[in-house]
Amino acid sequence: MHAQPHGQSPGQPHGEQAAIHEQRALGFWLYLMGDAVIFALLFMTYGIMVGNTAGGPSGKTLFDLNNAALETALLLVSSMTFGFASLASRRGSSGAVLAWLAVTFVLGAGFVFLEVREFIGMIAAGAGPDRSGFLSAFFTLVGTHGTHVSVGLIWILILSAQVATKGLSLPVTSRLFRLGLFWHFLDIAWVGIFSIVYLPGLM
Structure with a gap:
């Protein structure tokens, strides 16, 4: 009697299971396309509203380029460390995957901390979304991105627990692939925010 492959349902051939995960990957690509549309609309809204300061502070007086640059560095490096986690999964090294996911989590958490600190400082200075x-457009765009990063951090924790308990089974590596797509997408979205929001706002 042959042992059932880990993570495979009884009576379900490995090829059939792989096809299911490919379909899920395609579905996730469609989700990312929808998310990209949402961000595009938020960018357009910001572009329209950026000059509507109502006599209040503008980006030139509010934005801190050093803080934004540090946020950018954290997210770019986290994208690279997630890539190392993906490479480790291909080698079948659960320990390395967990280590690189932990580093990615710390970098992502640092990004969220800086963003929350920036928001709190702006609100305390009377520059809230209202x-x-x-x-309003700034907080909505940047806050939406920060919320996505926070969801990604929770996903990293859940996936790390699955790697630790289930190993690098096909379902787990499939989820790791989709999380990688999500994380790299957030990296690209942030580069857009840095280039369109922070840099022009400080000029």
Whole structure:
């Protein structure tokens, strides 16, 4: 009697299971396309509202380039460390996957911390999302991205627990692949925010 492959349902051939995970990957690509549309709309809204300060502060007086640059560095490096986790999964090294996911989590958490600190500072200075159309659009765009990163951090924790308990089975590596797509997408979205929101806002 042959042992059932880990993570495979009884009576389900490995090829059939792989096809299911390919379909899920395709579905996730479609989700990312929808998410990209949402971010595109938020970018457009910000572009329209950026000049509507209602006599309040503008990006030139509010934005801290050093803080934004540090956020960018953290997210770019986290994308690279997630890539190392993906490479480790191909080698079948659960320990290395867990280590690189932990590093990615720390970097992502540092990014969220800096973003929350920036928001708190702006609100304390009377520059909250209700102050002007510009600030409403800013908080919505940047906050939406930060929420996505926070969801990604929770996903990293859940996936790390699965790697630790189930190993690198096909379902787990499939989830790791989809999480990688999500994380790299957030990296690209942030580069857009840094280039379109922070840099022009400080000029």
